[in-house]
Amino acid sequence: MTEPIMRVEHLYKIFSLQNTRSKEKEAYEALQKDTPLEEVSKHYQVMVALNDITLNIEEGKVLVIIGLSGSGKSTLVRCLNLLHIPTAGKVLYKGTNILDYSPSQMQEFRRTKVAMVFQNFGLMSHRNVLQNAAYGLEVRGVERGQREKQAAAMLEMVGLKGWENKSIRSLSGGMKQRVGIARALTNNPDILIMDEAFSALDPLVRNDLQLELLRIQEKMQKTIVFITHDINEAFKLGDTVAILRDGKLIQMASPEEMLAKPADEYVKRFINTVDTTKVLTVRSITEVPGALVREGSGAALAVKVMGVNGVSSAYVLDEHMHYKGIVTLDSALAVLNGAKSYDEALITTVPCIKNPETLITDIVKISANTGFPLPVVDKDGLFLGIVTKAAVLTSLQK
Ligand SMILES: Nc1ncnc2c1ncn2[C@@H]1O[C@H](COP(=O)(O)OP(=O)(O)OP(=O)(O)O)[C@@H](O)[C@H]1O
Numbered sequence: 355m356t357e358p359i360m361r362v363e364h365l366y367k368i369f370s371l372q373n374t375r376s377k378e379k380e381a382y383e384a385l386q387k388d389t390p391l392e393e394v395s396k397h398y399q400v401m402v403a404l405n406d407i408t409l410n411i412e413e414g415k416v417l418v419i420i421g422l423s424g425s426g427k428s429t430l431v432r433c434l435n436l437l438h439i440p441t442a443g444k445v446l447y448k449g450t451n452i453l454d455y456s457p458s459q460m461q462e463f464r465r466t467k468v469a470m471v472f473q474n475f476g477l478m479s480h481r482n483v484l485q486n487a488a489y490g491l492e493v494r495g496v497e498r499g500q501r502e503k504q505a506a507a508m509l510e511m512v513g514l515k516g517w518e519n520k521s522i523r524s525l526s527g528g529m530k531q532r533v534g535i536a537r538a539l540t541n542n543p544d545i546l547i548m549d550e551a552f553s554a555l556d557p558l559v560r561n562d563l564q565l566e567l568l569r570i571q572e573k574m575q576k577t578i579v580f581i582t583h584d585i586n587e588a589f590k591l592g593d594t595v596a597i598l599r600d601g602k603l604i605q606m607a608s609p610e611e612m613l614a615k616p617a618d619e620y621v622k623r624f625i626n627t628v629d630t631t632k633v634l635t636v637r638s639i640t641e642v643p644g645a646l647v648r649e650g651s652g653a654a655l656a657v658k659v660m661g662v663n664g665v666s667s668a669y670v671l672d673e674h675m676h677y678k679g680i681v682t683l684d685s686a687l688a689v690l691n692g693a694k695s696y697d698e699a700l701i702t703t704v705p706c707i708k709n710p711e712t713l714i715t716d717i718v719k720i721s722a723n724t725g726f727p728l729p730v731v732d733k734d735g736l737f738l739g740i741v742t743k744a745a746v747l748t749s750l751q752k
Pocket residue numbers: 369370371401402403421422423424425426427428429430583
């Protein structure tokens with residue numbers, strides 16, 4: 355595995371409610387001695403916002419951080435660029451602890467390696483769109499022609515070509531956030547941090563921007579750390595989803611893994627809020643396979659049908675359209691060579707989905723673990739079609 359671009363190790367952030375940094379440290383020491391959290395919070399008058407977080411941020415991937423309000427999401431990402439100084443632990447960028455950076459190294463890191471996109475856009479209303487997008491480069495002293503060229507390219511990337519000279523006030527919320535993204539990208543950072551960046555937008559605009567972000571990610575291969583409350587958004591955008599509760603990392607997994615194996619009840623409850631109108635059933639992704647053969651029509655025909663359709667397996671039905679099994683090209687050829695009987699060649703062990711109204715989320719695991727598209731039949735056993743692994747995964751991305 356390649357080295358993660360960032361990694362946090364045993365990260366703690368404890369806020370002293372009286373703003374005394376010594377209390378932070380004392381509370382941390384007490385936690386190390388296994389003093390119960392409640393006791394520590396009360397005795398030292400602190401809020402333990404991050405409690406021993408260790409995680410990797412993989413280069414070129416989207417990591418989504420999700421959790422209830424107050425679970426520590428913003429605190430975690432603010433530790434990534436040291437807007438918050440962790441109470442304890444390491445924040446590694448390409449293997450170096452950024453807590454050891456000199457002030458000038460830190461400034462360089464903040465200006466060129468990470469960029470943030472905020473929920474409230476954080477744009478300057480007295481500047482036009484182009485000047486906002488070019489702001490980061492201006493701060494870095496890049497000359498005007500160069501910075502405006504880069505900013506214009508990024509505005510085009512987010513779909514705002516032609517809007518360069520418009521005032522910020524004239525833009526809708528969705529467009530303002532496009533400017534926010536362009537401004538962050540203009541610095542060409544390695545890592546884009548987006549804290550609830552789409553949460554204030556209405557659902558349709560939000561949907562557009564989610565797709566836009568995926569498109570940008572595909573093109574630019576940025577590392578993105580994206581915070582949200584919304585599990586639908588998390589599953590749509592995340593290569594990996596990390597779920598926080600009370601400052602602890604409860605589970606970090608791909609959406610598929612998290613659906614198949616939620617770590618505990620908290621994760622399950624989150625997953626259960628996946629919008630059921632958007633959770634599709636198997637029927638909606640069932641397709642008719644190209645290679646269908648009738649039982650008894652023989653191996654030679656099966657080979658031919660597979661050849662015509664360019665596939666290496668065929669679905670076998672009886673004369674009443676009941677599903678019987680699968681023959682592969684290899685096994686059909688073995689029948690032709692006399693090495694196997696037709697019955698021996700028929701694979702009947704592939705799991706069959708017996709109810710087309712089954713939720714796709716319930717077959718993710720079976721689909722992943724089966725070497726063939728899964729056959730689907732109705733309650734009377736009539737063959738309806740097949741469900742491919744690609745269709746299952748694509749439906750989860752929507
Ligand atoms: N500067 C601070 N001083 C004291 N407590 C703080 C400070 N910042 C955050 N906290 C507390 O730390 C905990 C985690 O806060 P954080 O903002 O990271 O949560 P969050 O998951 O981002 O929540 P939200 O979804 O509401 O944005 C909360 O209990 C919060 O009240």
